[in-house]
Amino acid sequence: MDKIIKGTHCLIHLQNLRHNLKILKEHLPKRIKICPAIKADAYGHGALRVARFFLEEGISFLSIARVNEAIQLRQGGIECSILLLGHCDYREISQLVELSLTPVVGSIAYLKLLEEETIKQHTKLDVHIIIDTGMGRLGCSPEETEELAIFIDKSPYLKLAGCCTHFPVSDSSKKEHKDFTERQIESFKKSIDQIKKMNIDPGLLHSANSGGIIFHENSFLDMVRPGIMLYGYYPEIKVNPTLDLKPVMEFRSPVTYIKEIPKGTALSYGLTWESSKQTKIATISVGYADGYNRNLSNKSNVWINGKAYPQVGRVCMDQILMDIGMESSIETGDYATLFGPEKGQPDAWELATLLNTIPYEITCGINHRVKRFYVE
Numbered sequence: 001m002d003k004i005i006k007g008t009h010c011l012i013h014l015q016n017l018r019h020n021l022k023i024l025k026e027h028l029p030k031r032i033k034i035c036p037a038i039k040a041d042a043y044g045h046g047a048l049r050v051a052r053f054f055l056e057e058g059i060s061f062l063s064i065a066r067v068n069e070a071i072q073l074r075q076g077g078i079e080c081s082i083l084l085l086g087h088c089d090y091r092e093i094s095q096l097v098e099l100s101l102t103p104v105v106g107s108i109a110y111l112k113l114l115e116e117e118t119i120k121q122h123t124k125l126d127v128h129i130i131i132d133t134g135m136g137r138l139g140c141s142p143e144e145t146e147e148l149a150i151f152i153d154k155s156p157y158l159k160l161a162g163c164c165t166h167f168p169v170s171d172s173s174k175k176e177h178k179d180f181t182e183r184q185i186e187s188f189k190k191s192i193d194q195i196k197k198m199n200i201d202p203g204l205l206h207s208a209n210s211g212g213i214i215f216h217e218n219s220f221l222d223m224v225r226p227g228i229m230l231y232g233y234y235p236e237i238k239v240n241p242t243l244d245l246k247p248v249m250e251f252r253s254p255v256t257y258i259k260e261i262p263k264g265t266a267l268s269y270g271l272t273w274e275s276s277k278q279t280k281i282a283t284i285s286v287g288y289a290d291g292y293n294r295n296l297s298n299k300s301n302v303w304i305n306g307k308a309y310p311q312v313g314r315v316c317m318d319q320i321l322m323d324i325g326m327e328s329s330i331e332t333g334d335y336a337t338l339f340g341p342e343k344g345q346p347d348a349w350e351l352a353t354l355l356n357t358i359p360y361e362i363t364c365g366i367n368h369r370v371k372r373f374y375v376e
């Protein structure tokens, strides 16, 4: 019965995911590996299903942010290399090694803990050095890189399988930000040269997130780490898109009730909206508990049967109200699209702009109460 689409849900348009991957492959030289970011439940799209999709498409490396995100993946039969993009809590290290994750490492202390655990479990572990060239979040300084590389090289239990860095402003079109990113790439390459000078193989080199991929050819190196662009959004809205990406997620909810109200009727919590004429109001079964932010109250539009209607009154925990006018032929059971890929529909950038945020927060904010259905 799970297959029957009903209630409030997300449609995950796999053909759009396939399209975005194809656009990405066409954009990159052939030899470059792709390591999709499927952290935060694949930005809300469902990590296990999305991981399987990527493996079917020939991808062999995935990345996540937390150790516990790997549990469902390994239990679900995902056996490929999984890059762990953050340092874990030291209490999770045994699980990290058990799950055979590939951690990024930015300190000797963390390396020592990883080595100790690897010995304990009679196994070996691939690690990637992360070098902080300007993000300021994780990573050793360029000067410390040598020391980390030597430690790993000397350890019979650890293998230096790669080196990486991360960009804070690769998606920006400002000149100073473009220069900043290029300087990061230079600094990263210098650190790598030092490793090579010691006759140590640095492994796979990678730096590019979606911003790097779209705006900085120099950042491609051996592998790229795309996230948001695969899910169909540019990381920055203030640029002319050169790549034709298609949003993958469509967030839908049914109309559950319709009534007529006279002019001058106020409604929903706080009575923040009042009808200026006689109209029909549709109740939709979605609210802030699903990830439809309360700050959208009286601001957003919702798409029903090919037309946009204003959402009116406060967004409640589980319901919202639409002013659908006297003329519309909307009936209960019709689906409203809160955001989606089709022309005319609001998309996640539109909601993000109303909320002064980015589409990442919109798609990964859709609650687990909302079922995901995968459509080809």
Ligand SMILES: *Cc1c(COP(=O)(O)O)cnc(C)c1O
Pocket: 037, 039, 085, 166, 208, 209, 210, 211, 225, 226, 227, 228, 229, 235
């Ligand atoms: C999330 C993340 C990415 C992907 O970023 P997008 O902007 O979604 O492409 C790449 N690298 C690291 C280290 C990340 O944390």
